[in-house]
Amino acid sequence: MPDRKNIYGKSLVLGLVGGVVLALVLIGGGLLVLSMPSPAAIFEPGMGLKTAAVVAFFVTLALFIVLALVAGDGLLGELQYMIAGFGSFFVVLWLMIAWIF
Numbered sequence: 001m002p003d004r005k006n007i008y009g010k011s012l013v014l015g016l017v018g019g020v021v022l023a024l025v026l027i028g029g030g031l032l033v034l035s036m037p038s039p040a041a042i043f044e045p046g047m048g049l050k051t052a053a054v055v056a057f058f059v060t061l062a063l064f065i066v067l068a069l070v071a072g073d074g075l076l077g078e079l080q081y082m083i084a085g086f087g088s089f090f091v092v093l094w095l096m097i098a099w100i101f
Contacts, residue, residue: 046101047097047098047101048098049094049098052094052095052097052098052101053094053098055097056090056093056094056097057090057094059093060086060089060090060093061086063089064082064085064086064089067082068082
């Protein structure tokens, strides 16, 4: 005789998992639609070169402090490379921030 106590077990689990996945997809889609900016906000002027320079400086400074702490030994020997890297990284970040934002 077949085992009748577990006849709905597999389909019940699949239905529940499918329902949870569907609910998560619907919630995610709703949050995506609600988080989209309005068309007027898309075409507003963004960040200028002056503000982007300030943001890029502090982002680069924070990153290079972390890199200096992680480097540990040999910090004095690598200082000239870090200064050159700071300059080039700052310029790239500055222009990319001004362009994107």
